[in-house]
Amino acid sequence: MYNYLEYGGSDQPNVPEQDQEKYEQFMARIEAGEKIEPDDWMPEDYRQGLIKLISMHGISEIMGALPEKEWTPKAPTMKRKLGIMAKVQDEMGHGQLLLRVAEDLMKPYGKNRENIMEDLLSGDLKFHNVFHMPTKTWADAGMVGWLVDGAAIISQTNMLDASYGPYQRALQRICQEEVFHAQHGEAIIMALAEGTEYQREILQESLNRWWPALLMFFGPSSADTTGTSKQDTMIKYRIRKSSNEELRQAFLDKYLPRVFSLGLTVPDETIHYDEEQEMWVYQQPDWNEFKQIIKNKGPRSKERLRLREVAYENNRWVREALSPEAIGQ
Template sequence: MQDQESQRHQAFMERIEAGHKIEADDWMPEDYRQALIRLITMHGISEIMGALPEKEWVPRAPTLRRKLAIMAKVQDEMGHGQLLLRVAEDLLRPYGKGRAEIMEDLFTGRLKFHNVFHMPAPTWGDAGVIAWLVDGAAIITQRMMLDCSYAPYARALHRICAEEVFHAQHGESIILTLAEGEPAQRQMLQEALSRWWVPLLMFFGPSPQVGAGHVDRNLAYRIRSKTNEELRQEFFHKYVPAIQALGLTIPDPTLRYVEEEGRWQYQEPDWEVFRQIVNNQGPCSQERLNLRRESYEAQAWVREALAVSARGGGPS
């Protein structure tokens, strides 16, 4: 029996290495399924939780045009989350689990969401940095997985990445307006960048010397194609020159490009702080979890009505 399982696993790896895609109904190793569930549920929940900092700015956006733009962005992010959780549900079905268990895992702390979405967004400058740099970091990460070996996730990412480009352009528009504005606006922008710089470094996860968790397994299964540090360096290459061109100061005096190594040198963040944040000990962790929990409980009647309809029931 063990030899048969080993042969199936070998055949599975050969399919992946040949560039074949795995569909939801295909046989897959248990640790491959678990890796996908962990990644996709975290991504889906992060899209939903990530809409909350910007949702706070919908009633406070400085102009009607900005209000419409950020409302559309919040709607998109929620849609991305629903799309990804639907992909995760297919993977969870063999265990008899679904959306309810995903939400329970979020509320009990078993399911994590990205560190950046535990952080406060006190000014309009923060809304700009989130849309430009946080979404920019997300695009870098998601594009890396467009050729993911699991086909349903790859298809979802193609749609999500196309929409995220517009989100980043929305953020860039806010950033440029503030950078070219009054001294108080530039100061607001600089303060927001300083608040978000370390969370942005943490966004990509720990470097190998610190311990990158499940990265090696995901690379072997071709779920992803780059390490955390490779993604962070790609972010530096794209955004450090753009930030500096705006005359903004990056709050890291050690940051420089080392020509002979072909990489950026930077101040390593405190990864213990990162672990505390993703374990729901961040500045806004409980506030946002409570908001998500209250919303989920308030809409229980909708889920119950849909369940009755799906069973063919309804009012007599």
């Protein structure tokens, strides 16, 4: 079983001496902008780093559909119900697409998509911190679509030129659809912001609850980690371009002016833009809490994992019926 929680990566991978020439050729290819394909030679830390990244991304798309699924039967109008149903369907499709990409990388280890799901249920594979959080009101459905998906777009567009070809091509499609998801969320937010006093109250309350999770979305900066930073390894291999903090700053640049323009506030009296440093200064979230959340100790971790487990077991017969062994009989 691949341990997703322990892989760290290294700036100086331990490449066997007989593979040194292959490694140099590999680095020359990605530095020239070429795409690596599944059957190409790749260093072990590149393959395992991709497995970790893409598996988590795919599982997060699937688990990310669950908070909004809770509001599908409670959406205030038929139009909103149809919108959120379509969004949930898209997210599940993104997850399946990404798990197929991860599965190709896992073949040398004799692993497949079923192993990824088993690793999720056993706790060996984590999913994104925001999807451990509760959705208490309809405003939360809008917040997930507007700011959570907005953060996802910033993170994913940062990898649109990723050196691994199958992931890069999958992201092209996913990012196009995520734009519609963000517009769906923004439409809900605008309706609430222009609504009654109660609607504005639940909108502000929702933003207050989601703000720490949104700051955590991009992960800790290098200064907040111990040991070798995974993000540095991903940048070195041209899977991503920017650091966690650079992505967080891009999110604040884009969304804080929009938040303030709606007359909303964020629960941070210290937040301000430092003209000299050309960056936002803000109160750091509790990174110890973040570590606990992604270890499945968040507010809704157990409930969401249990729902996924029940669905997985209830549909086992479909997987068995479509297995090569069953089809060959």
